[in-house]
Amino acid sequence: MQRVLPLLIDYSQNAFVPGRSIIDNVLLAQELMAGYNQRRLPQRCTLKVDIQKAYDSVEWDFLLEVLRLFNFPHQFITLINQCVSTASFSVxxxxxxxxxFKGGRGLRQGDPMSPYLFVLVMEIWNSLLRFRIRNAPEFQYHWKCKELGLTNxxxxxxxxxxxxxxxxxxxxxxxxxxxxATLSGLKVNPAKSQIILSSSVQQERQQILEYLGFHEGSLPIRYLGIPLTSSRLTIADCRPLIDKVDARLAGWNNQNLSYAGRLQLIKSVxxxxxxxWASAFILPKGILKSLEKKMRRFLWHGSSxxxxxxxxWVQVCKPKEEGGLGISSLIATNQALMLKQLWRILQHDGNSIWVDWVYRYRLRHSTIWTFNGTTGSWGWKKLLKLRPLLRSGVTYKIGDGSSFNLWQDVWHERGPLCLTYPQGPRITGLPLTTLLSSVLQRNQWCWPASIDAEIVAQLPPTDPTAADTIYWNSSSGTYSLKSAVxxxxxxxxxxxxxxxxxxxxxxxxxxxxxxxxxMEKLSTMDKPWVPRAENGCVxxxxxxxxxxxxxxxxCWYSKRCLSILKSKIRFHWPYSEWQRGLIWASKNGEATTLLMRLFGLPWQP
Structure with missing residues (x-):
């Protein structure tokens, strides 16, 4: 079933559909709700709907009819019917x-099939909504939603x-x-639902609230665990994230963990x-530094x-091969995760409703490289500030030129020619929307005579037998978090x-x-963190x-101990200086295991 869901489910639904992302919902909702606090913008509203006991309320007859409607095989439908209708419950x-006792409706939560069945049920509502809107001339779309027919x-x-x-x-x-609700059993819970009205709504506000019976919400609101705001994200908005980290640390208070154990918890948890959160927003640096401070304190001193x-911490965050512990900087990771969103825009991800919306309403007459509009959410504006990083991470390979914009893409080493050579469209008579293929004929560049000679001198090679391609500068040619960091x-x-x-x-x-x-950071008496009366070796x-x-x-005592150890394990350490001995050990394979045993015994944390 999972394989066919992308073919059956509209891309306004992103749950449990392969190739789609929950982040798209957050990104698009944030864009649509940008400017809700401004009275000069069009009147609009968002309904945050709570479905009462959603999984437990699905009518079985309706579910089976949905499966028939989607042309699933009869044998498969029979098996699904047996799975959902034969469950018994105890109290x-x-x-x-x-x-x-036997159930009479609902999908069992925890059953791996239930999410997919629920998504199919919700797709019927989606189709019903589209049908009713097509036949309702009085319906008016939310601002910047009509071209996509976006209502939910x-x-x-x-x-x-x-x-x-x-x-x-x-x-x-x-x-x-x-x-x-009459068909499926899925009813709205008005007590937990809310409506968010833009500030431009004045005259009809009370009338709308009285009709709906919903609570009137205000921004920021939490959607899918993340705050949606009409302005920039504040430190107060991120408090739930801080609380989540604090709760994890509190749970480790009574555990006697080694440095290595705490390091593993930092990396994995x-x-x-x-x-x-970092996949949806450029988080405030104050929040990320606060989180890193908690991680740093936990690494060296435990939870409390x-x-x-x-x-x-800068050294700790370096990769292991560069002398660190391999903990990624949260700021770098946040930027790398957001670079993925720019990469998806460049690749024109066909599974993403957010990318489709961006091309329809943000990049209608420009590319991601040349867009300089002042509209959009604070998140969109922050995202655009990562374009220089994106530029250093991608390579344009010209094929037949049919996919690249002549003036606005970065196929040329100068970058977008409309920025580095702004008079170009006027001088050449080629408009800003011109494709690169218009100056390519039979694998030859055919530029107007009026073009700048320096541009012609720096033209990259082409391959007319291939399609235009954008590569990520990594061994695989595609984005990965590790390569972005x-x-x-x-x-x-x-x-x-x-x-x-x-x-x-x-x-x-x-x-x-x-x-x-x-690192020469063992707790010897000369270190500032060691409590002592004097620095002398005891x-x-x-x-x-x-x-x-x-x-x-x-130290005479250390010398004696090492002498005994060397004689017992037949281990010869040829140097009496730390750095020279370290170089020798790095080149001597046998010394590696012996060193770890030697240094691991006396100074356990």
């Missing part, structure tokens, strides 16, 4: 399970409806919801909690500790000792302590300062 009362965004049972703030239009939407970090974060040379920390049989906690030793009766070099090579 937990005072800690005991009592009885079994659905993600399973999370529904947004859009129209002009005009009572006859609202009646068309609500009447369709009522009709659909804390670093990913903001990924969803505080103090000085042993190694600078590498594009944003400046790389440093690979460290020689990288191999000492990596390997199939190496213990992570030993590797972390060895990394601290390599093993030498305080006669010498306890430093990194002293601890390993000059």
């Amino acid at each position: 937990s009362l005072n800690g005991s399970i009592h009885g079994f 965004l659905c993600f399973a049972d999370d529904v947004l409806l859009f129209c002009k703030a005009h009572l006859p239009s609202i009646k068309v939407l609500t009447n369709t919801l009522t009709e659909f 804390l670093s990913t909690l903001n990924t969803y 500790g505080s103090g000085i970090a042993k190694v600078a 590498s594009l944003i974060q400046p790389s440093t040379p690979r460290v020689l000792w990288y191999g000492l920390l990596q390997g199939k049989f190496k213990v992570p906690r030993h590797g972390f302590v060895l990394w601290l030793a390599i 093993l030498c009766d305080g006669h010498f300062n306890e430093t990194h070099e002293h601890l390993f090579f000059n």
Whole structure:
């Protein structure tokens, strides 16, 4: 069923459909609700509809009729009927399970088939809504929705409806919801639904509210877990994200975790909690720095500790091969995730309603490179500021020239020619909408004689037998988060000792302590975070300062211990200086495992 959903489901629904993204709903809703606080813009409204007990209310007869309508095989429909109608339920009362009883409707939550069936049910409502609107001349679309025929965004049972703030239009939407409820059993819960009216709605406001019976909401509102605003995202709007991180940290308070354990939790849990938000917005830097501060404190001191970090966070965030711990910078990750949205626009992603809307209403007469309009949400404006990064991450390969704009695409090393050579369209007589193919004939450039000679001298090669292609500058030629982060974060040379920390049989906690030793950040007495009365080495009766070099090579007690260890494990360390010994160990395969064992034993956190 999953394979056929993209063919059956309108792209205003993005839940559980392969190739579609929940982020499209958030991005498009944000664009449509931009400027709701401005009275000079057209009157419009958004209905945030709550469907009462959505999965539990689907009528089985209606579901089976939906499957027949979509021409699913009879045998398949019979199997689905058996799956949904044979379930029995029991009730937990005072800690005991009592009885079994048959259900009469609904889809079982947790069943992997249920989401797909529910999406098909909602598609019938979508089709019904389109049909009623086509036959309702009084209906007026929401601003910037008519060309796409856009009236709703659905993600399973999370529904947004859009129209002009005009009572006859609202009646068309609500009447369709009522009709659909009669057929399917899916009813609107007015107590949990709300309507958001733009500030330009004055005279009809009270009349609309009285008719609907919905609560009047105000921006920001939460949609799919993310705040939608009419202005920029504030730190207060991001409070739920901070609270989520704090809740995770609080749950780890009583766990005695090693450095390596805390590092793994940061990578697998804390670093990913903001990924969803970071895929939809350029988050405020204050929020990202606050999250990184919490991660840094947790790494070095646990959930409730505080103090000085042993190694600078910039070093920690470097890739492992460059001497760091491989934690991605949240700011770089946020920008990399948003670069993906620009990449999707460049690729004209056909599965995305948001990309389609962008081309219809934002890039009608321009490209992503030359758009300079002042309209749009704050998120759109922030996204456009990433264009220089995108430019450094993509390459245009010219084929027959039929897909690239002559003046507004970045196929030329100068960038968009309409910006670097603004008089070009006037001088050549070729308008801004001209395609590159108009100056290509039989694999030869055919420019007007009036064109700037420098432009002609820098023309790239072409391949008329191939299609125009835009490549991401990576080995695969397509976007990946890792390659985008590498594009944003400046790389440093690979460290020689990288191999000492990596390997199939190496213990992570030993590797972390060895990394601290390599950084010369072990807790010797000369370090500022170590509580002490004096700097003297206690093993030498305080006669010498306890430093990194002293601890390993000059302390008489350490020398004796190392001598015994070397004799027992037949291990020869030929140097008495840390850096020279480190270089030797990096080149000596046998020394790698021995070093990790050696440094991992005495200085466990």
